[in-house]
Amino acid sequence: MHDVVIVGAGPVGLFLACELGLAGCSVLVLEREPEPRSPWRAEPLGMRGLSAASVEAFYRRGMLQPLLTASGVHDDPDADADADADADEPSPPRTAGHFAGMMLDPAKVDVAALPFRLPSPAPEGMLTHLEAVEAVLSERASELGVDIRRGVTVSAVAQDEESVVAKAGEHAYAARWLVGCDGGRSAVRGLTGFDFVGTEPQVTGYTLHATVADPGKLRPGFNLTPSGMYIRMPAEGHIGMMDFDGGAFDRSQPPTRDHLQTVLRRVSGTDVTLSAIHLASTFTDRAMQTTTYRAGRVLLAGDAAHIHSPLGGQGLNTGIGDAMNLGWKLAATVHGHAPDGLLDTYARERHPIGAAVLDWSRAQVAAMRPDAHGQAIQAVVRDLIGTRDGTTYVFQKVSGSSIRYDLGGEHPLVGRNAPDLRLQDGTRLGDLMRDGQGIVLDFSVDRRLRGSAMGWEGRMRYAAGPARNDLGSGAVLVRPDGVVGWAGDRHPDREAFERAAVPWFGSPVA
Template identity: 80%
Template sequence: MHDVVIVGAGPVGLFLACELALANCSVLVLEREPEPRSPWQAAPLGTRGLNAASVQAFHRRGMLHSLLTASGIDDAPGAGPDADPDADEPSPPRSVGHFAGMMLDPAGVDVAALPFRLAGPAPEGMMTSLEAVGTVLSRRASELGVQIRRGVTVSAVAQDDERVVARTGEQEYAARWLVGCDGGRSTVRGLAGFDFVGTEPQFTGYVVLAAVADPEKLRPGFNLTPTGMYLRTPAEEYIGMTDFDGGAFDRSRQPTREHLQAVLRRVSGTDVALNDVRAASTFTDRAMQTTTYRRGRVLLAGDAAHIHSPLGGQGLNLGIGDAMNLGWKLAATVHGTAPDGLLDTYTRERHPIGAAVLDWSRAQVAVMRPGPHALAVRGLVRDLLATRDGTTYAFERLSGSSNRYDLGSEHPLVGRGAPDLRLEEGTRLGDLMRDGRGVVLDFGVGRSLRGSAKAWEGRMRYVAGPARNDLGLGAVLVRPDGTVAWAGDRDPDREAFEQAAGRWFGTPEAHA
């Protein structure tokens, strides 16, 4: 019997598998697709953006360099070939992204207003592909001993107080826990009885790989029109469209060239012609979320727990955040070291983040709708986003830097992703987190937390020394997922530290 069975070998399932295996859990991944690669995973169809929080996750587990290489990015992380990895001050962001197709100017970001931002080797965002992400994670999972079985479809899930069983045909796979990472049409979600609630779609979206006979008739980039939106990328054969039909066409039938051309003409207001359609897929802005991410011994992560439109590219990032949050908590539960209620904090922390992304998606759809009312709102939103505060707000939302868990502390850093703090001798926080343990950084001259931290020696790493920029802190406790669990001043409170350590890492071990 395995410790954990994961259903779904996409990026979320593989990232979670790596997290669990890193913590010495036995992991089996079941995937219905027989082959790991498809045209929908390679660029341009599989192109995806990773935000700062996701890039940091790869950095903290030592996979960033491999991901950059697999993504065809040769320069050093940061702001391009002139980036200085030893800089004390972070560079301005290279890009912000868009809101409802309205591109945002990175020069408008108020860098000084961004909380706890430090320079580091991880870029604040990057373009990659599902194929590149999958290749890196599959290789890492194999190195860690994760078993992956492809071409199997889960048909039943049953659980009791001791274990959960997934059935695939005549085969049964038993584990102590099961996690559904099997996408927006999750089989596990339905079989385990999760409630899935939200809002119905306003549009059908299209992703098309085709030759355009007269590309000069289509403006490049995102184009909001009176009847919808279309996207033309530098790769002229790649076209995106949204048609406000209430989601009527989505997956109801395979779109023909004639249908795709009719939609493109309608939303672009041109008589453009499509030739040689090589691939086409549809999606909607349906926004749904499970009411809880756990039912007994079954948990959900990624699109299995929440779906929304791909506007803004938040789906993959949201799923990676789920995997980082869940992995160490489930591993501690498997090993019996988790404090009471630790696994329940997965839903408590991640559900609000997911709900916020769904609302971000809905807000974009609201201003994209055809008609004078949405057009009026669109103009107002465009003006607000063009302000320094507006651009900065959008950057914080899109980069993930505004995400903060409510951990019951008034300290402004607690609950946020930890900045990549760097000691004077050169070691970075990200370098210290590759083994998946928590980290205590003690900047105080007296090393006042050394004795206390030793009690949790197997679950966290203690490192002492002055920092190049300690942000006014005396010490900081970082959970395995990179979240700041506690922060102390120049003279840290040992009792407060021990309370925080006990809350997240359980009963302290005896001193050696």
């Protein structure tokens, strides 16, 4: 019997597998597709944007450089990142994203207004493709002893108080816990009976790779039009478009060349000609979320728990956030040192994040509507993102820097993703997090937390010394997922630290 069976070997399932493997759990990953490679996962069709929080997750687990290499990011960006990391103050972002296809000007991001931001070797965000992400994660998972089996379709899930069994054909895979990371049409979600609620679609979206006879008729980048939206990607023949048909066409019939050309001509307002279609698929803006992320010994993460339109690239990033949050909590539960209720904090913390992403997606679709209402919303949004405050607000949302869990406590750092705090000797928080343990950074003069922190050896690491920038704190407790669980002032209270550590790491060893 494995400790955990994960269904789905996409980025979310693989990242979770790495987190559990890093913590010493026995993990089996079951994937329906027989082969990892697919034109839908390679560039250009598999291109995705990783937010600052997602890139930082790879950095903190020692996988950033392999990801940059696999993504084709080479010397100059790395050199720039190193220079930024050595600076005393963070630099403006190189890109800032968009809202409903309305691009943000990175020069208008007020860096000083971003909460507790410090320079880091991790870029603010990056373009990659699914094949690169999955290759890096698969290799890391294998190094950690994770068993990945492909061509396995789960057809039934049964559980009792002690275990859960995933059935596939004549095989049964037993584990103490099962996590569904198997996408928007999750078999685990349906077989376990999770409630999946939300709003129905307004659009059919299309992604295609085509030969365009007259590409000059299509403007590059995002284009909002009186009839819809289209995107001409940098890669030749890579086009996206959205048609406000109520989602009627999605998966109702194969997207033929004639149909795709008709839709593209309508939304672009041109007589562009598609000579040939090499690949094409459809999607919608259906926005749905499970009412809970756990049913007994079955949990959900990523698109299995929440789906929405791909606008802004929030799906992959939200899923990686789910995996980062769940991994250490489930591992502690497996090993028997999780305090009561720790696993329940996964849904309590991540469900509101998923709900907010769904609303962000809905708002963008509403702003893109090809009618007078949509045009009016666009005008308001363009005015707002034309201002420094407006651009900064939207950037915080799309980058994930505005996320703060409600963990109690008065210190403004608590509940936020920890900045890359750096000691005077050059040691960075990111350097200390590669083994997946919690971290105590003690900046106090008398190192007053040293003995206390040792009560959690194997679950928490202690590092001390003056910092280049301590952000006004005397000590911080950082959970394994990089979230600040507690922060003290210049003279941190040892008893307050111990009280704060117990809900995350259990009782200390005497």
